[in-house]
Amino acid sequence: MNRHDKIVPEWEAVGTLGDFEADVPERCEIGDLAVMVVRTSNGEVHALYDVCSHAEVALSEGEIVDGEIECWLHGSTFSLKTGKPSCLPAVDPVPVYPTKIEGDVVYVATNVEL
Numbered sequence: 001m002n003r004h005d006k007i008v009p010e011w012e013a014v015g016t017l018g019d020f021e022a023d024v025p026e027r028c029e030i031g032d033l034a035v036m037v038v039r040t041s042n043g044e045v046h047a048l049y050d051v052c053s054h055a056e057v058a059l060s061e062g063e064i065v066d067g068e069i070e071c072w073l074h075g076s077t078f079s080l081k082t083g084k085p086s087c088l089p090a091v092d093p094v095p096v097y098p099t100k101i102e103g104d105v106v107y108v109a110t111n112v113e114l
C-alpha cells in the first residue's frame with residue numbers, strides 16, 4: 001500500500017442506540033481493543049480508545065461533562081471529537097475512531113483514527 005491509498009473502514013457493530021444511555025460512556029471490546037463508546041444527548045455517537053493517556057485507567061469509568069470525557073482519576077478532560085486533552089495532567093491525545101449509525105445499529109471502525 002502506498003501513501004495515496006485510502007484505508008477502508010472496517011465497521012464493527014457495537015450495539016443499538018437503545019443500548020447506550022445518553023451521556024453514559026460504555027466500554028466495548030472490539031477484537032483486542034478497548035473502546036469507549038458514548039451517545040451524547042444531542043444524538044451524536046463517539047468512540048475513543050478507552051485508556052487515559054496519563055495513567056492508563058479506563059476513560060469509560062469517567063463522566064461526560066460539557067461534551068468531553070472527564071477522567072475519573074486526575075480530572076483531565078478529553079474532547080470526544082478530537083481526543084485532545086483540555087486540561088492537565090494529561091498532555092497527549094487519545095485515539096478517536098469513526099462511528100456511524102445505520103437504522104438503530106451503532107458501528108465503530110478501529111482500523112482508522114480520526
Ligand code: FES
Pocket residue numbers: 052053054055056057071072073074075076088089090
Ligand atoms: S489517569 Fe487520567 S488524568 Fe490521570
